[in-house]
Amino acid sequence: MSADMSDRITxxxxxxxxxxxxxxxLAPRLPSLQGKTVYLVDCRFDDSDVFLKQMQLWFADHMPSVKTVVKPISSVYLKDDPATWEEIKANGHAAVVGVGH
Structure with missing residues (x-):
């Protein structure tokens, strides 16, 4: 290739x-998570479920007043899941979306 990159490929x-x-x-921050429900959303990417279950255990040990719900999306991470987002809006106060690795 030449120095001026005129023969670049696309x-x-x-x-x-x-x-x-x-x-x-971004959504506004909650003043506190105490007494709140936090959804831990598993997007079904490699090992995201493992990470989110560890996060759920952390909340149980360190912030027991926080209710956590591990929620797998209904399909693979490439497809949107409007029903899950509506459930979180209706029943949750916050969400952590885990994508693995």
Whole structure:
């Protein structure tokens, strides 16, 4: 290749073109997790369930007033799961989304 990179090649992702990313603000922080329900969402990526179960044990030992719910999504991590997000909105105060590794 030359120093000016005029002979660069273009590589395309065979998966296709992703949708445009629209930024969203973060959810406001809770003043405390005491007495709250925290969903630990398993996106079914490698070993995320192991990590989330360890996190659930940590909460039980260190913050026993926090109720944790380990919730696997209904499909693989590449597919959205609106029913899970609605359940969390209706019944939870916070969520940790675990993606593994």
């Amino acid at each position: 590589v395309f992702n065979p998966v296709g073109f992703p949708p445009k990313v629209v930024p969203r603000p």
